[in-house]
Amino acid sequence: MTDTPRVDPVPTDDPLDETWSRPPGPIGWLKAVQNDLIGARLIATGLFFLLLGGSVDSVVMRLQLAVPENDLVNPQLYNEMFTNHGSVTMFLVILPIFEGFAILVLPLMLGTREMPFPRLGSFAYYTFLFGGLLYYSSTLFDAVPDAGWFGYTPLSGPEFSPDLALDFWVLGLGVAEVGAIAAAVEIIIAIMKMRAPGMTLTRLPLFAWSFLVTGFMILFAFTPLIVGSLLLELDRGFGTQFFNPDAGGSSLLWQHLFWIFGHPEVYIQFLPAVGIVSMIVPVFCRVRTIGYQWLVASMVSIGFLSFGLWAHHMFTVGLPPLVLSFFAGASMVIGIPAGVQIFAWLATIFVGRPVWKTPFLFVIGFLVMFVLGGITGIMVAAVPFDAQAHDSYFVVGHLHYVLIGGVIFPIFAGFYYWFPKFTGKMFSEQLGRWHAGLLFVGANVTFFPMHIVGLMGMPRRVHTYPAGFGWGIYNLISTIGVFIMVAAIAVFAVNVWRSLRHGPPAGPDPWGADTLEWSIPSPPLQHGFTTPVVVRSRHPLWDQDDLLEADERVERVTRALARWPLDWRANLTVTSADARPEEVVRIAGPSIWPLVGAVGAVTVFAAELMKLRLGALAGIAILVVAIVRWNWPQPVGVTAEERENFEREAGIPVAVGGSASIDRWAMGLGLLFAAVAFASFLLAYFYLRLENAVWPPAGHETPSVSVAVYAGAVMLAGTAAVIRARSRAAERDRTGQQAWLATGLAASIAGCWILARDLVGLEFDSMTHAYGSIFHAFGGYLLVLGGAAALVTAMVLWWSKDDRFGPNHHSAVVNAHRYWIGMSIMWVAGLATLYLTPYLT
Amino acid sequence: MSWANQTEDVSEDVSPPPKSSGPLKGVMLLLLWAPTAWIVFFWAVYLVAEVACVEQPLGSSIGDTALIAFVVASTVVALAGVGGVLLWARGRARGAAADQSLRLTVVLLVACFVVAVVAVGLPALVLDPC
Numbered sequence: 001m002t003d004t005p006r007v008d009p010v011p012t013d014d015p016l017d018e019t020w021s022r023p024p025g026p027i028g029w030l031k032a033v034q035n036d037l038i039g040a041r042l043i044a045t046g047l048f049f050l051l052l053g054g055s056v057d058s059v060v061m062r063l064q065l066a067v068p069e070n071d072l073v074n075p076q077l078y079n080e081m082f083t084n085h086g087s088v089t090m091f092l093v094i095l096p097i098f099e100g101f102a103i104l105v106l107p108l109m110l111g112t113r114e115m116p117f118p119r120l121g122s123f124a125y126y127t128f129l130f131g132g133l134l135y136y137s138s139t140l141f142d143a144v145p146d147a148g149w150f151g152y153t154p155l156s157g158p159e160f161s162p163d164l165a166l167d168f169w170v171l172g173l174g175v176a177e178v179g180a181i182a183a184a185v186e187i188i189i190a191i192m193k194m195r196a197p198g199m200t201l202t203r204l205p206l207f208a209w210s211f212l213v214t215g216f217m218i219l220f221a222f223t224p225l226i227v228g229s230l231l232l233e234l235d236r237g238f239g240t241q242f243f244n245p246d247a248g249g250s251s252l253l254w255q256h257l258f259w260i261f262g263h264p265e266v267y268i269q270f271l272p273a274v275g276i277v278s279m280i281v282p283v284f285c286r287v288r289t290i291g292y293q294w295l296v297a298s299m300v301s302i303g304f305l306s307f308g309l310w311a312h313h314m315f316t317v318g319l320p321p322l323v324l325s326f327f328a329g330a331s332m333v334i335g336i337p338a339g340v341q342i343f344a345w346l347a348t349i350f351v352g353r354p355v356w357k358t359p360f361l362f363v364i365g366f367l368v369m370f371v372l373g374g375i376t377g378i379m380v381a382a383v384p385f386d387a388q389a390h391d392s393y394f395v396v397g398h399l400h401y402v403l404i405g406g407v408i409f410p411i412f413a414g415f416y417y418w419f420p421k422f423t424g425k426m427f428s429e430q431l432g433r434w435h436a437g438l439l440f441v442g443a444n445v446t447f448f449p450m451h452i453v454g455l456m457g458m459p460r461r462v463h464t465y466p467a468g469f470g471w472g473i474y475n476l477i478s479t480i481g482v483f484i485m486v487a488a489i490a491v492f493a494v495n496v497w498r499s500l501r502h503g504p505p506a507g508p509d510p511w512g513a514d515t516l517e518w519s520i521p522s523p524p525l526q527h528g529f530t531t532p533v534v535v536r537s538r539h540p541l542w543d544q545d546d547l548l549e550a551d552e553r554v555e556r557v558t559r560a561l562a563r564w565p566l567d568w569r570a571n572l573t574v575t576s577a578d579a580r581p582e583e584v585v586r587i588a589g590p591s592i593w594p595l596v597g598a599v600g601a602v603t604v605f606a607a608e609l610m611k612l613r614l615g616a617l618a619g620i621a622i623l624v625v626a627i628v629r630w631n632w633p634q635p636v637g638v639t640a641e642e643r644e645n646f647e648r649e650a651g652i653p654v655a656v657g658g659s660a661s662i663d664r665w666a667m668g669l670g671l672l673f674a675a676v677a678f679a680s681f682l683l684a685y686f687y688l689r690l691e692n693a694v695w696p697p698a699g700h701e702t703p704s705v706s707v708a709v710y711a712g713a714v715m716l717a718g719t720a721a722v723i724r725a726r727s728r729a730a731e732r733d734r735t736g737q738q739a740w741l742a743t744g745l746a747a748s749i750a751g752c753w754i755l756a757r758d759l760v761g762l763e764f765d766s767m768t769h770a771y772g773s774i775f776h777a778f779g780g781y782l783l784v785l786g787g788a789a790a791l792v793t794a795m796v797l798w799w800s801k802d803d804r805f806g807p808n809h810h811s812a813v814v815n816a817h818r819y820w821i822g823m824s825i826m827w828v829a830g831l832a833t834l835y836l837t838p839y840l841t
Numbered sequence: 842m843s844w845a846n847q848t849e850d851v852s853e854d855v856s857p858p859p860k861s862s863g864p865l866k867g868v869m870l871l872l873l874w875a876p877t878a879w880i881v882f883f884w885a886v887y888l889v890a891e892v893a894c895v896e897q898p899l900g901s902s903i904g905d906t907a908l909i910a911f912v913v914a915s916t917v918v919a920l921a922g923v924g925g926v927l928l929w930a931r932g933r934a935r936g937a938a939a940d941q942s943l944r945l946t947v948v949l950l951v952a953c954f955v956v957a958v959v960a961v962g963l964p965a966l967v968l969d970p971c
Contacts, residue, residue: 202942293942297949304876308883320894320971325964326887333957576865690895
């Protein structure tokens, strides 16, 4: 055991810090992509939305419910408020804050200099911000969403919500969902590829494990919601019939698509909290985590189990008893890994010597409240109990114990824990204690009585209630509680403001913590680590005498990277499982294009809101141009001799024009996103098929199989051509490579043309029956996949004219070929579904 | 003085430079086998039950019996599938399977998903399916 090791200053600190800093001035601020800035912006914007949607609305709603038959707000305003409260906290507060934590903390914790795709992170932030603003702009048009955060059809459909309110809800939050997925992709790749040498998966900090699982969950959960939102907006804006039972649609289809997102979303919000708590408990108990493997297993378990729970929100809609039992069983089993986590933390606290500082106080509050919320969760997992408690205040009490206790407390714990690292200032411990105490008391006073009043029969989402039911006193207590919580938030705000101005210097490691971010100054330099550190333990700062010591081969790499390059952003990647140095990659620098892309994305949604179809097309054009531009290869300030010298010295390649390993991950995740969306369309197609005894319905022609055969064959031929182009690139045969790429491009255009021509020429439209709706929408999705193939192929073909690709440097061609293979599988399966299954059924 | 200095001896946690976790495919195979087997089982029985209950007349004994038989058979297959990873990893002394930390995680995952398979499949023996 030695004193915590530090990373000493290196002569190249200053030039590297300058290289990694953002450009000066306001434009530079907009172009900035650094992880600390993007992470802080996400957290700050999330807290801002928390004040708007989480605090103001809830105070007004509690005032309204304080006494029976109150008329402070009318029913319509109350509907708008609970819709806003749920939507904002679920979409615009918790997840963005957690993703902000990840982007802010992960590079330092993992011992790397930056996230892998800083521009994608910037795009994620701007889309989240613009989506939130678009959603909130509904207030300016007096069209505030009022159908609940779940937007159930038919209430949210065109018949019962004909004005723009629900369009703001669908489209505004849709932009934010795009941002959430973009950030998730970046987080996954950072954890898999950008770690300190030696940080194997079994030494990965639990915070990183939690975000690795969460990132994949976001991809699997948000995508069905995006598809569902698209279908709802098509119903609302284009007259399709997906959710109209009178025309072959199903309102339950929306519930399935929503809750396939909605329940994993709870765990998407909870698992990062697990990660934060797992970092704080050992540090403040001065002992290593008990049950590291148990915690990893529990997080992976929750990640999977959470996708088998969604219908427990639908216990009362009339599902078959056996189906109910599947979901009830899975809902109860998920209590096992959650319980394992609780006992792992309790065991760690039990064997340690707790130091009762503010972050740890929030963790204790979390443990108490989350256990209570978890127990009531198991109660509502039982179908008979849920049938009684469904849509009552019992559920409101339960979910707030889970979300306030299980999520908000860890958010504040993490905020106080890492505040000194990123500000360089200590906060007031006394105010922190007041904050923790008031929030704990306030939350329990507010939400505990809701269980009682719920069991007494008070339904949720009612703007008032009659006197004489005995509900008044419990509601009054809840209202008092919310003011205690407001006081807690006020103390927090004062503490942050005061600490930023007058807080004492924090020093590198004020908590005596164990992970890498505490080895460097507070606040850190822009590039974090000048010399990449090496990890040989799960608790490197506790166990290692020297963070730079490694075997000769690894030390050659790390010391070389400290000296070169100094004028462009270089970062080390490692092998995914055992964290051996793999290559030096160039990280993208500041750019205005992520902002432009986000403007394009929000333009698409805003134009659709106003039914300006040309505006939406313009938005798509802006988005595509921005994405192409921010990915456009840039000249590299490195000579072949410099690169060869480094490669000889360090023994690993320098990938200035694109990293094969990172590109592989990026394309894999992109294809995963596309495949989940594809599966969502399949689910919608077959769900609607089940809802209709006759398919296609009377008056609808059966589609022509020959179209599927022609379009599928052309796309498969295109795939073969691009595969051939890859092998030509590997052999540095530029002519052959270009010829095959051009063939692939022609095939993608021809395939899309065949399918589009058939869709346009069909005798049935998309507005008469759900069959036509899903046929056109699913076909449209295939066109998007095919169009993306054309775009990707065209870009690679254009780049190939400069003789850019060589035997070991053609990752763009390899990625194009990967996309083609994935796309063609979906294309063929989609065509078979649309054109063949009507004959089979 | 770091707080860590006040802890017990931890030198055994500091291992040599990494060799233990093995290639990613091996790690992912071990970690994701049992959960994936469960999720495939869950979606299979759910989708079949949805289809069976829509297409069979309510209370049809033939449809019910077939559905129950499918769920029970799927449960048995899923249990074998979930536990299969332990058989695969047993005795392997190289690559990811040799990592003791990873092996414990895998055993825990298998245990959790054995319970999950049973919890989902068991009610088929006592409930009217549709």
